[in-house]
Every structure is written in structure tokens, then in C-alpha cells.
Amino acid sequence: MAKPAAPALEPVTRRWALLAGASCLLPLLLQLPLQIAAVIAAAGVGIGVLSWRRPLPSALRLVLLLALIGTVLIMTGFALGRDTGCALLAAMFALKPSETHTLRDARSLIGFALFGPFATFLLDQGPLSLTLGLAAAMFALSTLQRLAEIESRPDPLRAVEPAQTHWQRLLAIGRLVAIGLPLALAVFWLFPRLSSPLWGVPERALARPGLSDRMSPGEMVDLMNDETVTLRARFRGKAPPTSQMYWRGPVLWNFDGREWTQPRWFQGLPAAPMRAGRTGWDYELEVEPTDTRQFVSLDLPREAPPGTRLSIDHGIYADRALTSLSRWRLQSAPPASYEPQLRETLRRAALSLPSGYNPRTLALAQRWRAEAGDNDAVIVDRALAMIRREFVYTLATPLLGRHSVDEFLFDHKAGFCEHFSSSFVVLMRAAGIPARVVTGYAGGYFNPVGNYWLVRRSDAHAWAEVWLQGRGWVRVDPTAAVAPERIYDTLADRRPGAGGLFGGIAGATPLFNLSDWLRRGWNDFVLGFDASRQQRMLQPFGVDRLDSGKLIALFVLFASLTLLWMVWLSSRGERERDPLLRAWHRLSRRYRRLGLEREAHEPALAWAERVTKARPDLGESLLRLSQHFSDWRYAGGQPGRREARELRNELVRALRAHRPGPTGERR
Structure with missing residues (x-):
């Protein structure tokens, strides 16, 4: 006997199924690049409209599938990783409405859609993703309950008023979630955590915006327009003045005439000797994920925290990629002397310039050298005085040509930190002064609600370091030498709360302060709860450390009590x-x-x-x-x-x- 065909979907039930699927896809789309998310969302809506009255032919569905997958791969540059996999998952789900016409199809669509919220957590673990994911899962489960009610009718095709409204089903699902919540919390807080996962999470194919180990013309503009938070810092004691907050990142030595890069072989060398000055700062950094191993520190770090190491130029590298929120305790101090004896290998690297580039800059530097003799400090001061007198700061800069430093120093005389630091280092090297480019962040915003400093990607900055006899490496910020009246593009219009979620709201800065403080609390309470903090969580009650045996005993006790409570609630029936x-x-x-x-x-x-x-x-x-x-x-x-x-x-x-x-x- 032939198996009876699955009942067809009523229009109302089909709409609920599609809405439930869309709610599951929404949190995932919010974590994908805007262009990819827009293409997938438009494809899903279009396919849903085209297939509303009748299923699309199989051949057409195959063509759409290949076209959508190909589009996603092209937009991601055929780079395989977490975000590419999640984008392909979303693309395949966008095709599901084309084959959703029976109860079995609707059940399949919702079951497949539930992968969306789980895939979202591979890209983001923030409170918004959790809230949207939980709401989507409850919506999907309530829709599955509606499908079960329809299928349980003697005649599923006969239109009968459902026994429950959708809100009643949502409340029923909410009660089930509430019953299971204590057990979930017991697992989160008490189940012994591993210091490292049993398996690795694939790297992201699309790199997160952030500091790079290279700097090319115009590259930092996108970063300086990004208001995303990169780190939060809380000082134990007095904080340095904002003008001295230089957050040190990658140090760039190699210059090919257009691009600055970081030499790989330097990373394995021990840190250069540094004698700290009298002033010092003790602080804790909360670093947002970057998918790289290097993060920034206040200039200069005195030593590397556990789980990291210092490179020769005092960059800090973690043992593992920073794929999740991390916390670090550091001490920094301005140096009294920093590598006063420069090895010849490093000296050659800090003086190297490509041949055939920037002849006017080379001629100017040689003339200054002849006039200054052996006094390197005079040349540094002369360059800063020229910048203060003749140059302007602006983000609206033309694309520079082959002799980029010549064009900046002699023609345009306008640019931002990338132009100033690069041209200054080339000018110093041409004059025989070892110099290098340092990238990182400058300044920060103090959040009075949480009493911490906030550094965003828009605070990205580049400055220079020159090596002077008897002092070693000395920080020189040529951008800061620009006279205030010559700064055309300020950061006032990018103050916290001026854009993003609170854009257009008068006096939005307090809202920004509160929302970021809540996000920091989420990071501290949830994302930052690792194995070390789990073992120390009962210290306020006099228990210094919980080993695995004690954690397992506590977990068994609380889980048993929770299960008994769940059984009692369920037995009420x-x-x-x-x-x-x-x-x-x-x-x-x-x-x-x-x-x-x-x-x-x-x-x-x-x-x-x-x-x-x-x-x-x-x-x-x-x-x-x-x-x-x-x-x-x-x-x-x-x-x-x-x-x-x-x-x-x-x-x-x-x-x-x-x-x-x-x-x-x-x-």
C-alpha cells in the first residue's frame, strides 16, 4: 500500500513556519558582513514570494542553490572558515521556502533553522545574540507544537480552530525553559571547566577589523571610522593622562617604498633591555576577540603576563589566538632608557630604505645631516618644527603615487597619522637616524559609570620611534606636532554615543556609558568565567580553591536537587x-x-x-x-x-x- 501523502500546509500555518525560520536566521545574519547578509536576506524573501503558490521546479532550485553558494564564496574570496561556513548555512536555509508546502516540509524547515542560533555563537557570544537566539528557539518550538496539533487531528486538512493560541503555546514553551533553567545554570557554574578545549574551533575566514602587521597608504582610514570597542582598561591606582595613553601594538620595520611590514624573524628574539622610569601603572585589560595572537599594552610593558611573551620590540604575543574575550593583568612604565646599545643587525634594519624612491626626501635629509653634524636630536626637532609650521591634519587625502613621502612632505602637506609617521621615519632613516613605525591606539574614553577606560578602533594611531645615543628608543609622535588650528578633522563628532545605536539622540553619551557598562558586566559575568575563575568563585565564603573533585561533588548535589524539582513540577502534570x-x-x-x-x-x-x-x-x-x-x-x-x-x-x-x-x- 502506498504511503499517504503528507498533509498540505494551511496558509496561516505556513506563514508561522516561515516567520519562525526567519527569526532563527536573523541573529546569524546580524553577525555576517553586511553585503553577504543583504544578499542572503533578499534571496530568501524573493524565493519565498516566487514559491508561495506552487513549488519551484527541481532544476530551478538547483540553479538557485549553485548561484547562491557561488555568490557567497566569491564575496568571501573562497576563504574557508567559521564565517564562510555560517554564511553558506544561511544561504542554504534561504532556499528552504521553495520546498515548504506540507507539514513534513514545515517541520524540516524549522528543524534546519534551529541550527542558525547555534551557528551564531561561533561568531559572537554577546547578550544580543543570546536574546535573539533564545527568542527564535522558543518561537520555533511553539510553531512545532502547532504543527503537532494539526497533525493530531482526525482530519489534518479540515480547518479547525487550534486548541491554543500562539501566545499560549509561547507561554507553555517559556514554562518549560524556566523549568530547565536551574539545571542549565548548575552546568554553567559548577561543571568542571577545561583550561583549553578538547578540540579547536576553525579560524575565521574573514578577519576581524583591527590592527595589522602591515600598513599601506589609506589602510587605517577604515579602522579610524570604526566605533567598535577593542579593549577596556581598569587602572589600579592613578591612571596616566590621556595624552600619554599610547597603546603599543605591532612595530613595523620593513619599508618597500609603499607598505610597512613587521619582520617575522624578530618575533622570536628576546625582549630588548628596558629600564623603567619612576612612574608606573598597574592595570587590567579586557581585550575583545581579534583572531590574532598580538594585543596592545600601555607603552611600555615591563614584562609579559602569564600565557604571553614579549618580542624584541616589546610587542605582546599570546600563546594562542585571541578568538574570545580575554583578560590580562599588566604593569607598564615610561622608559628611562630603552635598548641603549643597538645591535648592528637591528641598526641596519632600522636604517634600511628601498632604492629609487623619494629623491627629494633623501636630499632634504642629507642637507639637514650636513648642517646638524652628529647631533641627531637637532634633526628630530627640526622635522617636528616643520610639521608644526606647515602641515595640516585631515582624513580627506588624495591617493599618493610612487614617491609617496615626497608628495606628502613637499606637495600636499596634509594627511593623518599614517602619513605623518611613515614620512617621518623615512626622513629620519635618510638622515642616518635609526627609526621605526609603531602602530596601536592613542587615548581613550573614560566611562564614569563603570570607572574604566574604553578604547575603540577609531582610536587607531601610528607614531614613530627614533634611536638616540645614550637614550635608546624614544617615542616621537609627529601627528601630535600639528598645530591645533591646523587640525581640520577632529574626533568630536565621533564621541561615544554620537553614532551607532544612539545616533541622533540628544545627550546620548549617558546611554552609551550605561550600555557599555552593561556589556562589560556581561563579559565579566558570563564570557570571562573560565576555569580559573570557577575554581576561585567561593573565595568570598572562605574556600580558596575548588579542585575538580569538589566541583563535581557540588555539581552532583545541585543537579540532583534541580532534577528532583523538575520531576516534582512534571509530576503535577x-x-x-x-x-x-x-x-x-x-x-x-x-x-x-x-x-x-x-x-x-x-x-x-x-x-x-x-x-x-x-x-x-x-x-x-x-x-x-x-x-x-x-x-x-x-x-x-x-x-x-x-x-x-x-x-x-x-x-x-x-x-x-x-x-x-x-x-x-x-x-
Whole structure:
């Protein structure tokens, strides 16, 4: 016998299924690049409209599948990784509406869509992703419950009013989530955590915006327009003035005439000797994920924190890629002297220039050298005075040609930190002064709500370091030498709260402060809860450290209590959840004082007949109610909400009227 075809979807149910699928896809799309997310969303809507009346032909679906997958791969540069895989998952889901026309199709669509919220957590673990993912999962489960109700009808094709509204189903799913929440919290807080995962998470194919180990013309403009938070710093004691907040990142030595890069072989060398000055700072960094191993520190770090190492130029490299939120305790101090003896290999690297580039800059540097003699500091001061006198700061710069330094120093005389630092280092090297480019961030924003400093990607900066006899490496920021009246592009319009979520809201900075403080709390309370913090979480109660055995014992205790609580709630059964059943059982308990309460095993009609035999004066109305209740509860036809509401009202009226006393009178 041929298997019967799956029932077709009603239009209303199909809309609910598609909306549930879209809600599951939404948090994933928000974590993908805007162009890719827009293409996938447009494809999903278009395919849903085209296939609304009838399924698309199989050949057309195959063509659409190949076209969408090819588009995603082209937009990601055929780079395989977490984000590419998530984008392909979203693209395949965008095709599902084309084959969603039966109950089985709808169930398949929602089951597949539930992968969306889980895939989102591969890209982001923020509170917004969690909230949207949880809401989507509840929406999907309530829709699956609707599908189950339709499929359980004697005739699924017959339009019958559902037994529950969608809001009632959502509330029912919410109750189930609330029942399971204590067990989930017990697992999160008490189940022993590993210091490192058993398996690795694939790298992201599309790099997160951030500092790079290379700098080419115009590259930092995109970074300086990005308001995303890169780190938060809390100082233990006095913080340095904002003008001295230089967050040191990659140090660039090699210059090919256009691009600055970081030499790989330097990273394995031990840190250069540094004698710290009297002033120092003790602080904690909360570093957002970058998918690289290097992060920034206040200039200059005195030593590397555990799990990291210092490179020869005092860059800090973690042992593993920073794919998740991380915290570091550091100490920094301005150097009294920094590598006062420069090795010849490093000197040659710090003086190297490509041949055939920037002849006017070379000529100027040689003339300055002849005039200054052996006094390198005079040349440095002369260059800064020229910048202060003649140059302007602006982000609106033309694209420079082959002799980029010549064009900047002699023609345009306008640019931003990338131009100033690169040209200054080339000029110093041409004059025989070892120099290098340092990239990182400058300054920060103090959040008074949380008492910490916030550094965003828009604070990206590049400066120079020159090597002077007797002092070693000295920081020189040529951008800061520009006279204030010559700064055309300020950061005032990019202050916290000026754009993004709070853009256009008057006085939005307090809202920004509060929202970022809440995000930091989420990072501290959830994302930053690692194995080390788990072992120390009972220190306020006098327990210094919880080893694995103690954690397992606590977990077993709390999990057992939670499971017992869940069993007790579940054992209450449907009678405690359904208001109609609660009214029925309340009515049966009214007869307890007569010794005629309904037994748990006793059917409604049998109980009513027993009461009638014992008390004929009470039996007539109870028999009628019992018959009505039995028809609602056990008859083949599925009553709708109206019948259930009418029966419940009838039971409530009976509760008010049936107050049998010991002699049968009603009170």
C-alpha cells in the first residue's frame, strides 16, 4: 500500500513556519558582513514570494542553490572558515521556502533553522545574540507544537480552530525553559571547566577589523571610522593622562617604498633591555576577540603576563589566538632608557630604505645631516618644527603615487597619522637616524559609570620611534606636532554615543556609558568565567580553591536537587497547567467533607454515579457536568477554545453553588 501523502500546509500555518525560520536566521545574519547578509536576506524573501503558490521546479532550485553558494564564496574570496561556513548555512536555509508546502516540509524547515542560533555563537557570544537566539528557539518550538496539533487531528486538512493560541503555546514553551533553567545554570557554574578545549574551533575566514602587521597608504582610514570597542582598561591606582595613553601594538620595520611590514624573524628574539622610569601603572585589560595572537599594552610593558611573551620590540604575543574575550593583568612604565646599545643587525634594519624612491626626501635629509653634524636630536626637532609650521591634519587625502613621502612632505602637506609617521621615519632613516613605525591606539574614553577606560578602533594611531645615543628608543609622535588650528578633522563628532545605536539622540553619551557598562558586566559575568575563575568563585565564603573533585561533588548535589524539582513540577502534570482541569479537581475536592471526594483512578461519570447513590439531592447537576466534562476530555472530536471556555465557566459556577454541608444543604 502506498504511503499517504503528507498533509498540505494551511496558509496561516505556513506563514508561522516561515516567520519562525526567519527569526532563527536573523541573529546569524546580524553577525555576517553586511553585503553577504543583504544578499542572503533578499534571496530568501524573493524565493519565498516566487514559491508561495506552487513549488519551484527541481532544476530551478538547483540553479538557485549553485548561484547562491557561488555568490557567497566569491564575496568571501573562497576563504574557508567559521564565517564562510555560517554564511553558506544561511544561504542554504534561504532556499528552504521553495520546498515548504506540507507539514513534513514545515517541520524540516524549522528543524534546519534551529541550527542558525547555534551557528551564531561561533561568531559572537554577546547578550544580543543570546536574546535573539533564545527568542527564535522558543518561537520555533511553539510553531512545532502547532504543527503537532494539526497533525493530531482526525482530519489534518479540515480547518479547525487550534486548541491554543500562539501566545499560549509561547507561554507553555517559556514554562518549560524556566523549568530547565536551574539545571542549565548548575552546568554553567559548577561543571568542571577545561583550561583549553578538547578540540579547536576553525579560524575565521574573514578577519576581524583591527590592527595589522602591515600598513599601506589609506589602510587605517577604515579602522579610524570604526566605533567598535577593542579593549577596556581598569587602572589600579592613578591612571596616566590621556595624552600619554599610547597603546603599543605591532612595530613595523620593513619599508618597500609603499607598505610597512613587521619582520617575522624578530618575533622570536628576546625582549630588548628596558629600564623603567619612576612612574608606573598597574592595570587590567579586557581585550575583545581579534583572531590574532598580538594585543596592545600601555607603552611600555615591563614584562609579559602569564600565557604571553614579549618580542624584541616589546610587542605582546599570546600563546594562542585571541578568538574570545580575554583578560590580562599588566604593569607598564615610561622608559628611562630603552635598548641603549643597538645591535648592528637591528641598526641596519632600522636604517634600511628601498632604492629609487623619494629623491627629494633623501636630499632634504642629507642637507639637514650636513648642517646638524652628529647631533641627531637637532634633526628630530627640526622635522617636528616643520610639521608644526606647515602641515595640516585631515582624513580627506588624495591617493599618493610612487614617491609617496615626497608628495606628502613637499606637495600636499596634509594627511593623518599614517602619513605623518611613515614620512617621518623615512626622513629620519635618510638622515642616518635609526627609526621605526609603531602602530596601536592613542587615548581613550573614560566611562564614569563603570570607572574604566574604553578604547575603540577609531582610536587607531601610528607614531614613530627614533634611536638616540645614550637614550635608546624614544617615542616621537609627529601627528601630535600639528598645530591645533591646523587640525581640520577632529574626533568630536565621533564621541561615544554620537553614532551607532544612539545616533541622533540628544545627550546620548549617558546611554552609551550605561550600555557599555552593561556589556562589560556581561563579559565579566558570563564570557570571562573560565576555569580559573570557577575554581576561585567561593573565595568570598572562605574556600580558596575548588579542585575538580569538589566541583563535581557540588555539581552532583545541585543537579540532583534541580532534577528532583523538575520531576516534582512534571509530576503535577496537565491537571495543574490546564485551568479547566484545575476547576474540575477543585469541584471534586468540595465533596471531601462528605467522604465522597473523587478517587484519583475514578472516571468522572463513575464518581458522579457514586455521589448520586449516596446523595440523590446532589447528583443531577453533577451527572450533567461529568457528562459534559467526559465529552470534552475523551470524545473523538477535538473541541475548540470556545467549548473549553464555556465548560470552565460552567464549572466555576458549580464551584460557587455546590458547597455541600454534612446534611446536604447548599451554602
